[in-house]
Amino acid sequence: METWKEFEANELTHSAAHHLLAIYEVGLEYGGWARVSDIARELNITRGSVSINLRALKKRGWVETDEHHMVKLSPKGQKAAQAVMAKKAVVKTFLSSVLNVPELQAEIDSCKVEHLISQPTGEQLVHFMRFLVSGDPLAKQVLARFKNFHDQCPESKTCEVCHGHCLIEELQHAGL
Amino acid sequence: METWKEFEANELTHSAAHHLLAIYEVGLEYGGWARVSDIARELNITRGSVSINLRALKKRGWVETDEHHMVKLSPKGQKAAQAVMAKKAVVKTFLSSVLNVPELQAEIDSCKVEHLISQPTGEQLVHFMRFLVSGDPLAKQVLARFKNFHDQCPESKTCEVCHGHCLIEELQHAGL
DNA sequence: GACACTTGTTTGGTATGTCAAACATAAAAA
DNA sequence: TTTTTATGTTTGACATACCAAACAAGTGTC
Numbered sequence: 407m408e409t410w411k412e413f414e415a416n417e418l419t420h421s422a423a424h425h426l427l428a429i430y431e432v433g434l435e436y437g438g439w440a441r442v443s444d445i446a447r448e449l450n451i452t453r454g455s456v457s458i459n460l461r462a463l464k465k466r467g468w469v470e471t472d473e474h475h476m477v478k479l480s481p482k483g484q485k486a487a488q489a490v491m492a493k494k495a496v497v498k499t500f501l502s503s504v505l506n507v508p509e510l511q512a513e514i515d516s517c518k519v520e521h522l523i524s525q526p527t528g529e530q531l532v533h534f535m536r537f538l539v540s541g542d543p544l545a546k547q548v549l550a551r552f553k554n555f556h557d558q559c560p561e562s563k564t565c566e567v568c569h570g571h572c573l574i575e576e577l578q579h580a581g582l
Numbered sequence: 583m584e585t586w587k588e589f590e591a592n593e594l595t596h597s598a599a600h601h602l603l604a605i606y607e608v609g610l611e612y613g614g615w616a617r618v619s620d621i622a623r624e625l626n627i628t629r630g631s632v633s634i635n636l637r638a639l640k641k642r643g644w645v646e647t648d649e650h651h652m653v654k655l656s657p658k659g660q661k662a663a664q665a666v667m668a669k670k671a672v673v674k675t676f677l678s679s680v681l682n683v684p685e686l687q688a689e690i691d692s693c694k695v696e697h698l699i700s701q702p703t704g705e706q707l708v709h710f711m712r713f714l715v716s717g718d719p720l721a722k723q724v725l726a727r728f729k730n731f732h733d734q735c736p737e738s739k740t741c742e743v744c745h746g747h748c749l750i751e752e753l754q755h756a757g758l
Numbered sequence: 759g760a761c762a763c764t765t766g767t768t769t770g771g772t773a774t775g776t777c778a779a780a781c782a783t784a785a786a787a788a
Numbered sequence: 789t790t791t792t793t794a795t796g797t798t799t800g801a802c803a804t805a806c807c808a809a810a811c812a813a814g815t816g817t818c
Contacts, residue, residue, distance in 0.1 A: 410600045412690050416694065419774075453796065454797070457796060458774095459774090496750070499750060503753065505703065505709075515698070517585045518589050519694075519695040519698055522694040522695055522698075523691060526684065527677055534681055534728065535753060537731045539756040542727065544724050548721065548724045551713075552713050555709070555713045573671075573672065576712070577679065617766090618766055619766080628807065629766065630768075630769090631805070632766090633768085634805080635805075651766060
């Protein structure tokens with residue numbers, strides 16, 4: 407009932423997550439260190455915004471700075487950035503490789519949800535993808551058949567997501 | 583490069599989506615109509631917040647009001663609410679029934695991403711779920727085998743989502 | 759009719775996250 | 789050394805989204 411407020415309570419905001427990713431990205435070329443203007447350039451926002459945002463990220467222990475304004479991820483920040491990247495990657499791969507969602511759309515969608523996926527869900531999706539590439543012939547077959555199914559699906563032409571609602575009943579009838 | 587800003591550009595905010603859902607929910611018992619205080623009670627926020635938020639929703643054409651402050655979804659708002667509900671439902675079902683994510687976690691995760699899933703992605707996920715319950719024996723087998731795989735997965739104990747990063751390389755090698 | 763209750767709106771406050779513009783300082787070029 | 793440029797911070801502004809509290813306008817009861 408109250409689940410909808412969990413969104414607000416999410417550990418990382420989208421903005422915060424991308425600040426961490428930007429620091430990680432810039433840091434790759436500078437031994438883990440980044441400057442405010444690098445981060446701003448990476449995110450395409452102003453230095454002022456980054457300056458203010460970093461204050462909050464520091465206070466919450468995601469990033470650290472030295473006396474020359476150099477910024478790096480804290481261990482906690484590294485873990486968080488790593489988790490976000492992994493979730494994005496696995497979601498994007500699932501969308502584009504299994505669901506056959508166009509590359510760009512998969513990129514956009516995975517980027518939107520990357521920081522919202524819980525650890526258990528992320529892990530299970532990793533398992534699922536690992537299973538699908540495990541060499542199990544069944545997995546290969548099923549992916550191939552889904553591609554065909556999609557092309558032949560009687561609902562293919564009319565199918566909009568709003569149909570998903572009745573689908574749920576179908577799914578429950580199927581005892582799934 | 584600029585993909586991360588798509589989050590801000592999303593058609594519906596999380597808050598807006600749940601206002602629409604609340605109006606829909608309340609409306610079920612009152613012929614489609616809802617009052618500010620009903621919506622506030624449903625969302626567990628103050629009437630003042632709802633009053634202000636409805637102004638924006640009206641301006642953008644998601645909701646309409648009559649002269650007695652009664653609120654209902656516009657056709658556009660109905661479509662949007664329907665789409666959000668469907669996306670949430672199909673994601674939740676996928677998480678809990680295919681990935682075996684615990685019910686509550688599936689509820690939370692699907693609620694967080696429901697309004698962020700694009701139409702193509704939602705549709706493809708519907709197709710995928712439909713395929714999995716299509717009666718195709720392959721689909722049944724594969725779901726059963728994934729459950730086993732999960733229990734036997736060598737990474738099962740150590741697996742954290744951060745491992746997903748290397749997984750992606752695996753996936754690419756597999757030509758997936 | 760008078761009083762209390764419900765309802766919707768408004769106001770002032772907080773918090774996040776962006777901008778532009780002004781500012782101070784540090785680094786590089788002349 | 790002086791000047792220019794680059795960098796980081798601060799300020800005032802705007803937008804979203806919440807709160808509490810005050811307020812106005814109906815609704816109901818006695």
